[in-house]
Amino acid sequence: MKxxxxxxxxxxxxxxxxxxxxENSESKNQTDxxxxxxxxxxxxxxxQTNSNWEMVSKPCPxxxxxxxxxxxxxxxxxxxxxxxxxxxxxxxxxxxxxxxVIGSGSNxxxxxxxxxxxxxxxxxx
Numbered sequence: 001m002k003x004x005x006x007x008x009x010x011x012x013x014x015x016x017x018x019x020x021x022x023e024n025s026e027s028k029n030q031t032d033x034x035x036x037x038x039x040x041x042x043x044x045x046x047x048q049t050n051s052n053w054e055m056v057s058k059p060c061p062x063x064x065x066x067x068x069x070x071x072x073x074x075x076x077x078x079x080x081x082x083x084x085x086x087x088x089x090x091x092x093x094x095x096x097x098x099x100x101v102i103g104s105g106s107n108x109x110x111x112x113x114x115x116x117x118x119x120x121x122x123x124x125x
Contacts, residue, residue, distance in 0.1 A: 032119055033077055033085060037067040042107035047100035050087040065104040076117035
């Protein structure tokens with residue numbers, strides 16, 4: 001009888017360990033990501049180029065004077081060959097298309113309302 005109880009207890013523990021497995025950070029309910037502009041020039045073609053945005057955090061100036069930060073749903077991003085999260089440029093339906101407009105002076109900023117794949121709740125352009 002003890003042998004059966006030990007077997008049952010072991011089975012319950014094994015099932016419980018699998019049922020409550022901790023998810024890795026990539027599979028959690030990450031719904032969006034912040035990307036930061038990495039160039040020091042703010043021309044329209046530069047701001048509109050997806051590869052000029054990265055997930056390396058940096059401080060942003062107040063207001064919308066220069067391109068700085070965009071917020072993008074996870075479905076508009078992917079991991080590149082080096083494991084870095086990047087904006088989609090070749091996915092069939094979830095490509096990020098950044099429309100840039102004049103911010104201040106000759107500096108361009110992303111226009112969230114006319115871009116594709118940017119969340120409207122971004123903090124700063």
